[in-house]
Amino acid sequence: MKYAYYPGCSLHSTAKEYDLSTKEVAKALNIELTEIPDWVCCGATPAHITMHLLSLALPVKNLIQARKMGADEVVTCCAACFSRLKIANKFMEDDPAHREKVEKIVGEEYEGEVKVRHFLDVLVNYFGLKNLGERVTKKLSGLKVACYYGCLLTRPPEVTQLDDLEDPHLIDDLMRTIGAEPVQWPYKTECCGASFSLTKTDIVLKLSGDILQMAHDEGARAIVVACPLCQSNLDLRQDAINKKYKKNFNIPVFYFTQLLGLALGVEPGKLGFKKHAVNPVPLLRENGILGNL
Amino acid sequence: MKIGVFVCHCGTNIAGTVDVEKVAKAASGLANVKYSTTYKYMCSSPGQALIWDVIKEKALDRVVVCACSPGLHEKTFRKCLEDAGVNPYLIEIANIREHCSWVHRDMEQATRKAIAIVKLAVAKVSRDKPLEKTYISIEKKVLIIGGGIAGIQSAIDIAFAKYPVVIVEREPSIGGKMAQFDKTFPTLDCAACILTPKMVTVSQSKYVTIHTCSEIEEVSGHVGNFTVKIRKKARSVDLKKCAGCGACWNKCPAKTASQFDMKLGKRTAIYVPFPQAVPNAPVIDRGNCLYFKTKKCGICQKVCPFGAIDYDMQDEIIEEKFGAIIVATGFTQFDHSVYGEYGYGKYKDVITGLHFERMVNSSGPTGGKVLRPSDGKEAKDVVFIQCVGSRDEQKGVSYCSRVCCMYTAKHALLLKEHNKDAQAYVFYIDIRAAGKNYEEFVKNVQDKHGAVYLRGRVSRVFEKGGKLIVRGADTLSGAQIEIQADLVVLAAGLVAQPDAAKLAQTMHIPYDKNNLFTEAHPKLAPAETITSGVFLAGACQSPKDIPDTVATASAAAAKVLGLLVQDKLEREPLIAKVDRILCSGCKACYEACPFHAIEMKEIEDRQLKRKRTVAEVLEGVCTGCGNCTAVCRMSAIDLEGFSNRQIMEQLGEI
Numbered sequence: 001m002k003y004a005y006y007p008g009c010s011l012h013s014t015a016k017e018y019d020l021s022t023k024e025v026a027k028a029l030n031i032e033l034t035e036i037p038d039w040v041c042c043g044a045t046p047a048h049i050t051m052h053l054l055s056l057a058l059p060v061k062n063l064i065q066a067r068k069m070g071a072d073e074v075v076t077c078c079a080a081c082f083s084r085l086k087i088a089n090k091f092m093e094d095d096p097a098h099r100e101k102v103e104k105i106v107g108e109e110y111e112g113e114v115k116v117r118h119f120l121d122v123l124v125n126y127f128g129l130k131n132l133g134e135r136v137t138k139k140l141s142g143l144k145v146a147c148y149y150g151c152l153l154t155r156p157p158e159v160t161q162l163d164d165l166e167d168p169h170l171i172d173d174l175m176r177t178i179g180a181e182p183v184q185w186p187y188k189t190e191c192c193g194a195s196f197s198l199t200k201t202d203i204v205l206k207l208s209g210d211i212l213q214m215a216h217d218e219g220a221r222a223i224v225v226a227c228p229l230c231q232s233n234l235d236l237r238q239d240a241i242n243k244k245y246k247k248n249f250n251i252p253v254f255y256f257t258q259l260l261g262l263a264l265g266v267e268p269g270k271l272g273f274k275k276h277a278v279n280p281v282p283l284l285r286e287n288g289i290l291g292n293l
Numbered sequence: 294m295k296i297g298v299f300v301c302h303c304g305t306n307i308a309g310t311v312d313v314e315k316v317a318k319a320a321s322g323l324a325n326v327k328y329s330t331t332y333k334y335m336c337s338s339p340g341q342a343l344i345w346d347v348i349k350e351k352a353l354d355r356v357v358v359c360a361c362s363p364g365l366h367e368k369t370f371r372k373c374l375e376d377a378g379v380n381p382y383l384i385e386i387a388n389i390r391e392h393c394s395w396v397h398r399d400m401e402q403a404t405r406k407a408i409a410i411v412k413l414a415v416a417k418v419s420r421d422k423p424l425e426k427t428y429i430s431i432e433k434k435v436l437i438i439g440g441g442i443a444g445i446q447s448a449i450d451i452a453f454a455k456y457p458v459v460i461v462e463r464e465p466s467i468g469g470k471m472a473q474f475d476k477t478f479p480t481l482d483c484a485a486c487i488l489t490p491k492m493v494t495v496s497q498s499k500y501v502t503i504h505t506c507s508e509i510e511e512v513s514g515h516v517g518n519f520t521v522k523i524r525k526k527a528r529s530v531d532l533k534k535c536a537g538c539g540a541c542w543n544k545c546p547a548k549t550a551s552q553f554d555m556k557l558g559k560r561t562a563i564y565v566p567f568p569q570a571v572p573n574a575p576v577i578d579r580g581n582c583l584y585f586k587t588k589k590c591g592i593c594q595k596v597c598p599f600g601a602i603d604y605d606m607q608d609e610i611i612e613e614k615f616g617a618i619i620v621a622t623g624f625t626q627f628d629h630s631v632y633g634e635y636g637y638g639k640y641k642d643v644i645t646g647l648h649f650e651r652m653v654n655s656s657g658p659t660g661g662k663v664l665r666p667s668d669g670k671e672a673k674d675v676v677f678i679q680c681v682g683s684r685d686e687q688k689g690v691s692y693c694s695r696v697c698c699m700y701t702a703k704h705a706l707l708l709k710e711h712n713k714d715a716q717a718y719v720f721y722i723d724i725r726a727a728g729k730n731y732e733e734f735v736k737n738v739q740d741k742h743g744a745v746y747l748r749g750r751v752s753r754v755f756e757k758g759g760k761l762i763v764r765g766a767d768t769l770s771g772a773q774i775e776i777q778a779d780l781v782v783l784a785a786g787l788v789a790q791p792d793a794a795k796l797a798q799t800m801h802i803p804y805d806k807n808n809l810f811t812e813a814h815p816k817l818a819p820a821e822t823i824t825s826g827v828f829l830a831g832a833c834q835s836p837k838d839i840p841d842t843v844a845t846a847s848a849a850a851a852k853v854l855g856l857l858v859q860d861k862l863e864r865e866p867l868i869a870k871v872d873r874i875l876c877s878g879c880k881a882c883y884e885a886c887p888f889h890a891i892e893m894k895e896i897e898d899r900q901l902k903r904k905r906t907v908a909e910v911l912e913g914v915c916t917g918c919g920n921c922t923a924v925c926r927m928s929a930i931d932l933e934g935f936s937n938r939q940i941m942e943q944l945g946e947i
Contacts, residue, residue: 166632166633166637186753
């Protein structure tokens with residue numbers, strides 16, 4: 001399995017551990033990910049709230065780069081990148097008026113022929129849970145997790161076509177395959193506050209706080225995510241949430257690739273656990289998943 | 294040939310844009326036109342008298358009236374010709390209003406066009422042939438498909454006029470959805486109290502035959518003469534012997550969920566769906582009966598004092614002839630399991646309006662108490678969500694189901710009546726309470742019964758700590774609302790029966806994208822279909838409440854009676870005719886006819902001295918649409934009054 005890989009800005013900065021663990025998991029499963037050379041912004045928030053055309057031209061530029069590599073499919077991990085690339089393809093496929101404008105901007109013809117997949121999709125639907133299960137060397141038994149999907153992974157459904165809109169389950173399926181125990185909880189797609197993180201932090205503290213509370217109430221010891229912004233809001237802001245709402249949350253927030261890496265026997269040091277604000281090591285030790293790091 | 298041309302001013306409708314005098318003058322110069330004139334209103338009595346006088350005076354044998362669309366006054370002028378002793382089909386209408394004066398401004402150009410239209414009409418009328426109306430016999434018996442309140446009402450009205458009626462109902466009892474209801478809005482009389490007398494009336498009428506557990510298998514024929522095959526499913530109980538004593542179902546050991554009670558209660562495998570069922574005889578649900586599953590048991594047969602239980606009973610197919618058919622197959626509730634935000638139908642305490650009806654019914658599965666299906670505890674805080682499936686193009690249907698606002702208001706009131714400590718919360722988009730005393734009813738529920746109405750959608754329902762957490766928006770205050778509810782009731786919309794499209798195809802009647810049956814005209818023929826002799830009653834045409842259902846049922850009955858009182862059925866002669874000599878029997882017309890008005894028939898060809906197949910038009914069914922004439926390769930099929938020759942004649946004038 002060969003894919004062009006689009007990391008996006010987060011995976012090269014705040015979500016470095018997502019990038020590291022993705023590459024490790026891919027390596028362990030013989031999935032070849034080749035980073036798109038000279039990739040640019042995916043057209044997320046700063047672009048799409050200011051200029052619609054820019055938010056299409058940027059992802060198209062990246063997809064054309066991938067085409068030049070000879071790739072049919074691009075894999076991405078960040079939910080926002082996934083959304084922008086998919087939306088751009090949808091416009092280029094269905095909307096000739098927009099296609100014409102975008103082609104003029106990027107100076108090349110493109111009709112959405114490079115398909116976009118989320119890494120989760122590749123693992124669950126292409127590599128397959130059965131195959132994956134056979135590669136597991138260390139079951140994460142006893143680890144109760146709340147799988148949290150956020151907004152952009154499933155919405156809008158006509159664009160993403162990834163998972164159940166109201167009750168997504170791909171991460172849950174994956175966690176079950178590696179022996180973890182996903183809890184049934186109603187907040188899988190609640191809003192974490194997203195990019196208000198910087199401009200209106202109070203909103204994020206409230207919304208992410210509610211999510212942590214629900215995960216806690218339903219018995220989860222950790223949260224598993226597939227989006228850098230979700231991770232950052234739930235992990236990095238957890239301390240501020242505790243202070244503001246007088247709570248004692250100590251809930252590690254993992255990328256699904258990190259736990260998958262552990263299950264596949266990847267050396268823990270390569271999965272970026274040190275990048276977390278809420279230290280996940282004690283919980284992993286408690287469950288017998290980690291020895292001494 | 295003596296043609297008269299009569300040009301109408303229609304006040305200024307025509308004369309304001311078309312120079313009518315010039316048109317009359319131009320007409321007078323056309324071949325065979327012996328007379329032309331204008332008049333202010335040709336359709337008025339003096340206008341008709343003018344035509345009559347001229348026909349007599351000038352001995353005219355054909356007439357062209359230049360006026361409005363033939364859809365409006367063609368009949369008027371045909372009658373005028375008939376009265377004057379001329380065959381009524383020797384007239385043409387030149388539509389110089391809708392096709393000319395109304396759509397143009399420039400008088401000179403409009404006049405030129407009007408003259409051209411008149412020329413075509415004169416050309417056509419010169420090829421008109423005298424035609425005679427045809428008559429067909431009528432089978433004086435009516436089939437009603439569906440034994441809900443609509444079918445029952447139609448049956449009562451028709452039986453009152455002493456015509457025989459057959460009701461075909463697929464459930465074991467007539468009564469339909471109304472039998473499941475508790476109270477009815479806005480008067481709150483009990484549904485059973487007003488329905489069961491009507492059920493008894495039809496069951497006692499010597500003019501009404503009821504086939505329950507039965508479905509329509511096949512329909513052929515046409516208005517006045519339908520032949521229908523009805524499948525009577527094996528009931529396993531002989532209706533002639535059964536006295537409805539109850540010995541069998543009291544002893545039956547097999548229990549299963551009762552569909553009538555929306556699976557909130559149980560019934561036995563041999564059962565009557567509800568105590569007032571008509572016929573008052575049980576049916577064996579073979580899927581759950583121990584005798585049918587394991588060949589053991591057989592208790593019901595042993596205890597029946599009348600020997601009415603027949604395990605070997607087979608489906609029976611009967612064939613009957615009918616003059617008219619009323620389709621009254623009703624509706625079903627929208628399946629809310631497409632709504633993930635309400636839990637995909639997984640939460641036990643998220644129920645539908647019909648569940649609530651059964652719960653508040655004192656003879657229902659909870660004895661009239663509003664209980665949570667999950668733990669049987671009495672529900673105190675109840676959230677009602679309106680427009681579930683309705684007005685939702687993404688997950689449901691685009692239309693408004695019309696009754697949910699009212700039944701939800703009724704539920705909010707009944708909740709309070711059954712438990713004075715209870716609190717109703719209603720999430721709505723708009724309150725649509727258009728009906729006599731409907732708005733007053735809703736207002737009363739809000740003001741006197743303390744129901745809290747919140748304008749907005751519910752975004753999520755989930756279980757937490759034994760409660761249902763209902764999150765939604767109150768768009769009037771702009772606030773987010775969270776309610777800890779014991780029970781959530783979804784006002785699921787009304788949708789077509791799952792097999793509605795199949796039935797429509799069997800009946801040869803059109804249906805829309807929602808599988809609702811299509812009326813002949815949305816305003817002026819709401820109870821008819823475009824298939825002569827097939828009529829619609831109740832919610833199978835569109836969602837309706839009980840008053841509207843009963844009204845349409847009586848309307849359909851009136852239409853049927855209008856048909857049945859005739860000795861013979863008069864049919865317009867403007868229909869297709871086959872020239873057997875030219876017909877090659879290719880069946881193209883047979884395939885093209887949307888009304889199934891063409892049959893293939895074998896004839897003895899005396900010239901060729903062998904048998905061959907030709908098309909034949911069923912005079913009672915043909916509507917004269919002309920599809921067949923367009924597809925006929927041999928030009929063997931022609932439309933009376935619109936013959937190929939007439940059309941060619943007109944084209945020659947352009």
